[in-house]
Amino acid sequence: MPPTAPAVSDISANSCRVKYDPPEIQADGQHQADGPPVTGYFLEARALNGAWIRVNKVPITGTEVRVVKLHRDMRYEFRLTALNDNGCGEYSPASDAVVPFTENRPSQPGRPVATVRGNSVSLEWSITL
DSSP, rough: OOOOOOEEEEESSSSEEEEOOOBBBBBTSOOOSHHHHHHOOEEOOOOOOOOOOOOSSBOOOOSSEEEOOOOTTTOOEEEEEEEETEEEEEEEOOOOBOOOOOOOOOOOOOEEEEETTTTEEEOOOOOOO
């Protein structure tokens, strides 16, 4: 069973954090799939619709990693595969596409909240500084 799609956060001009969930564990402590336990992960990245390129040469043993040397204003996707004594498994679905940005680019505003009074509407949203 492949891992779930990784989540991308903490995006800057040339890096981002990629986080993923470990394989599910059953109530008896055994991995859901038969076979040896996961010993690490390989992460791949691609510019949108480009070729997948492996990010790490040594398996990642945690559940998140900082990816560096990204090019700003390029759209990236990430996927990963788990490694055990039998080799690499199936790849996860791709993450949502992300675009690294320049440091002075404003962050995405929060979800707008509308207040209707008579025949007018007021909108408010949060911002991150």
